[in-house]
Amino acid sequence: MIKNILILLTGIIAFGFSQKNETITVKGSDTMVIIAQRWAELYMSKHPDVTVQVTGGGSGVGISALINGTTDICNASRPMKKSEKEKLKQRFNTLGVEIKVAKDGLAIYVRENNPVTELTLQQLKDIYTGNITNWKQVGGPDAKIIVYGRENSSGTYVYFKDNVLDSEDFAPSVQTLPGTAAVVNAVSKDKYGIGYGGEAYAKGINILKVKKDANSTAYPPTEENVKSGDYPISRYLYMYTRSRPTGVMKEYIDWILSKEGQEIVTKVGYFPVK
């Protein structure tokens, strides 16, 4: 019996060592960590000869790593900036390859029993730039709005700044937290808190409906609304590589873009690109 197990074990170990192991490193957006991990896990279980290492840190971190040559693929929840492309060109004489892998609606969170259920883009902008400081001004209780956001290394930060704040600066009183999970946690404990982040993370809090302006209807960030563009704050999620993917990397990315890979996107709570 024991002998059998031993033989089996040696077999497994020998098998393990005989595999030539290809490693792909993926780094970047915290918003995409969950989805990237699911992809990696499933892909590795189907292709035992490939190891996919996933780390988060923020889109900026990922892009820096791509520029510094310490990662193969970078996840980013925003497109690469011009300055970053220039840096990449300086180092590797390439502009990089952009791959859209999923779509995401950026959700606005408030705590569960907050009476406010919808905001306009303008109100959101005013809240985050510090022009609106009391819930009363947007139809809520008479209490100061406690505003949470993300660290400036986050793609979500940049996205929110570009698309909701029209590139204006965040108010200094916006509290920045490391990670969307931390924002959700903080908002779920703060009676008068508001925060933003990927829709996939939103558990145990209310998600606001958002409307383009005062006269239009408000939409929640559902798949249809994000796809149709009715929900005003939606974005692509990207993967970047330095050069056109080949070999194992190409297989991996093709698989992500395949029906199977995109099913995971839906499961995690984002929206497929296809």
Added chain:
Amino acid sequence: MVGGNINLKKRFRFGEFIAEKIIKGVSFISFAVIVLIFIFVFREAAPIFSPTKQTSTTNTELVQETYGEESSAASETVTEQKNKSVESSGSEGDATAKNLLGNEWQPVSENPKYGLLPLIVGSFKVTFIAVLIGAPIAILAALYTSFFAPRKLREFLKPAIEFLSGFPSVVIGFFALVTLASLFQNLFGYQYRLNAFVGGIALSLAAIPIIYSVTEDALSAVPKFMTEASLALGATKWQTALFVVLPAATPGVFAALLLGVGRAFGETMIVLMATGNAALMSIDFFEPIRTMSATIGAEMAEVVFGDTHYNVLFFIGSILFVFTFILNAVAEFYVRNKLQKKFQGTA
């Protein structure tokens, strides 16, 4: 002429010689490492003092290759993405003295603002709170263990409190973020759940073991004859402890405080998690703050090498470095001179 005995001695000395050189070498290496770190930090921070005009690169649109987008052309209208790739050459603002002394910290912006004042205020505020809360607790605890505690208890208490200093600061930070913050908000009913006060309390947990440990050592170093004389004159134990021993150990206690301040000032994870990280310029203890160390912790990993933002972060690093270096040096030399002169010199 030479006896075997001496030969043996010589060989023995040779081994000793080697060992001595090795130890010397190792200590010099560690010294060299510190100096090199010093140089590295300052070198990375240096470019902000000599701003090289960023020659604005070609304005041609840099179009990236795309991959796997056969069908996404159809869904081009789906998102509202305003692709702002025409930003003014990234975050390459200039870090002039005026910019650095501003009171706004907005490093990722169309015209980045690197105002360090709110960060410095934040660091000092949270350190002040931490020491204000931690120091009395630590000093009283040290007094207790060195005077009042039974020997057995003392042998248990001292290592136990010192053990606290090995506690991972992430754990303390997380504890503050999840538990302490809600607890104190319910207790005091202030507006911001995460603020300087919560951060300061969590930080004091990190500072207490250091202040305690050094104070305890200083108290034990006070010669026994002083205690005995005081007791013999009829003073109570309390009077002896508070009015004889504690004053005698003042330099040591002072050094302990400085070391505690240094620890709190440089601590990163706790403040990053518990203070809310909003770069506000206020002296209100119950408003969120952003410290220098937390700023480095949160942003260093993300910046592009050689960017102004990167240099400014290193500049913050060198401020921290110089400050803690001075603190530690003062603590070290002050104690050496004062405390030893006081007892060895006059005894």
